[in-house]
Amino acid sequence: MNAELTFLQFLQSLHSPMLDGSMGFITRLGDSGILWVTLTALLLVFRKTRRVGCVLAAALLIDAVLCNLLLKPLVARIRPCDILTEVQLLIPHPDDFSFPSGHTAASFASVTALWLAGKKQWAMAALPVGVLIAFSRMYLCVHYPTDILGGVILGAACGWAGAWLVKKAERRMAIPRS
Numbered sequence: 001m002n003a004e005l006t007f008l009q010f011l012q013s014l015h016s017p018m019l020d021g022s023m024g025f026i027t028r029l030g031d032s033g034i035l036w037v038t039l040t041a042l043l044l045v046f047r048k049t050r051r052v053g054c055v056l057a058a059a060l061l062i063d064a065v066l067c068n069l070l071l072k073p074l075v076a077r078i079r080p081c082d083i084l085t086e087v088q089l090l091i092p093h094p095d096d097f098s099f100p101s102g103h104t105a106a107s108f109a110s111v112t113a114l115w116l117a118g119k120k121q122w123a124m125a126a127l128p129v130g131v132l133i134a135f136s137r138m139y140l141c142v143h144y145p146t147d148i149l150g151g152v153i154l155g156a157a158c159g160w161a162g163a164w165l166v167k168k169a170e171r172r173m174a175i176p177r178s
Contacts, residue, residue, distance in 0.1 A: 112159025
């Protein structure tokens, strides 16, 4: 058995009713990026935070395309719960592939976007939430550690791309056309 599966089996030994409930709740915060999409929508409503909302929206859109439409089907990695069949899933079995972790990618796209949009304190507050969401995916045995690492890297890159795209758009709109 490889090291990733061994680690996931170790995590299974940590299960308790309190942790199971907590991890189920935490992972649901990342379902369909709902926490980050809600934050984005709130930021877009207010003029004062609209630019940050645009950066976050761009990052999450890029992430959704790259992670869910491109990488997951391309890599087509089966989930660890499909290999460790003795594991009792505490959440519904995900319908898509395992690599990269979409929950993690959306979380780290959001954290990076917040940081690069100048909201460093918000990013630092969001970081532990993103880490917990990522950990919950391994605890629940629906992602390998390398899925999480891939999600962190992809998410950070998407956060950077979202910030870059908004900055580029701002420059274009500021230059008068002749």
